[in-house]
Amino acid sequence: MMTKEHELLRETVRHFSEKEIKPFAREIDETEGFRSEIFKKIGELGLLGVTVPSQYGGGDMDVLGATIVMEEFGRVCASTALSYLAHSILCVHNLHANGNEFQKKKYLPDLCSGKKLGAMGMTEPGYGSDAIGLETKAIKEGKFYHLTGRKMFITNGTVAQTFVIYARTGKEREVSSFIVEKDFPGFSVGKKLSKLGMRGSPTSELILEDCRVPEENLLGKLHQGLPQMKKTLDVERITISGISLGIAQAALEDSLAYAKDRKQFKTPIIEFQLVQKMLADMYTWLQAARTLTYEAARLSATGKPLSAMASACKVFSAEIATQASLHAIQILGGYGYCKDYNVERYLRDAKLMEIGAGTSEVQRIIIAKELSKLGLH
Known part of the structure; x- marks a missing residue:
């Protein structure tokens, strides 16, 4: 592999x-x-x-x-x-x-x-998990599409110059994607959002008010945005799992170094069995999540159905990153709760992994639907 x-x-x-x-x-x-x-x-x-x-x-x-x-x-x-x-x-x-x-x-x-x-605009103020329900519309007039709507929680919204934007181009499931440049008439960036974690990754609203997009900026075929979206989300869910792995790795590295150095009762706390259990669990979770994620990445090159594996590695990696960060704070004790150490940042950052790119709840729904449709393979 x-x-x-x-x-x-x-x-x-x-x-x-x-x-x-x-x-x-x-x-x-x-x-x-x-x-x-x-x-x-x-x-x-x-x-x-x-x-x-x-x-x-x-x-x-x-x-x-x-x-x-x-x-x-x-x-x-x-x-x-x-x-x-x-x-x-x-x-x-x-x-x-x-x-x-x-x-x-x-x-x-x-x-x-x-x-x-670059950035991508899919989520809307009223449509997150229900991505198909998006309200942004694109109407063809002459050689331009006119896009009207709002996008929310857009990573890189304030710093990107090139956007892939999804908009409705017909009936309920007729969605298309467009390449939108920041300087196109009718495009603007809304308020930058202040977040619990991932604070250095700018997130904002995008506003499209009769935004004029040249017809040659239709990305892919007309009305084929949903299949494109599904394939992109599968790849996103695998690769974003890598971020969760990185957070979990950092949490384990910091916890192990601290447990070796910190002494209580004249003994390094790594000698205490309950600390050992937390470290062992963190290591086991990390190795399992990495193996699952890498296998999903390998599967992406085979052309076989990918959604269940993509969602599986995403939900598992995200949740073990949060739990590993909680363990790291517990091992570091009071120091772990202070900003002088990095583990509190790991926790704040890790929590987004259970929300972004589809919540953990949605990932489990996808897995169950794929199992119902395709069975085990």
Whole structure:
């Protein structure tokens, strides 16, 4: 499953993350800051389009490679990892998977280099888990589509220049996707949201008021947005699991180091059986989640049904990241509850993993429906 290319990729991204991201992670969180210079450096590594062919400036890697990058970024700064996911998967991968050659040549080089950042607009103020119920509409007039509606909780909303936007183009299930540029007439960015966690990943509302989109910016075929959305969400759920793995890895690393160093009753607390149980559980969860996620990434290249596995790795990785972070705080005690240590940030960041890209409840519904339809395979 893991090739030499994957191992080299992990080594490269680990080194980059330790040097270029980790020193700023706490400041990014506390100031709700976004460091565009980090993304330009990621672009220099060829990773802003990690799954895109090199002819467009991409990294030429598979879904497992993208997941490894998410994992390594998530280990040091989940906020940076989340913004990276929104750019590299929800926008860039989506555009490459569904765009025509003209669109790829026009948009991918700037997105892969970091000259421009990307995002995706699917969720709406009244429609989150019920993505099919979206109200944003696109009406064709001459050589333009006119988009009207609002998008909510959009990662990179305030910093992106290129958006993939989903809008209704006909009846209930007739949805299409469009490439929307920030400077298009009728497009604006709403309020930046202040969040519990992932504070360095900017989240905002998008406002489309009779936004004029050229007909050539229809992404894929008319009315085929829902199948495109489903495929993109499967890849998103696998790769976002990498962020959960990174958080869980960091929580375990910090807990292990602290337990070896901290003494109570003249004994390192790692010698206490209840601390040992927490560490052992964290390790077991992490290894199980990583194996499940990597298997889902491998499956994505086979053409076999993917949704159940994508949802399974997403829900399991997200929930063990939250629990591992809780264990880390418990092991560090009072220090774990203070901002002088990173574990409280891990918990705040991890909780989003149970909400974003489809809640844990929705993932379980998807798994059950897929089992009912396809059985075990």
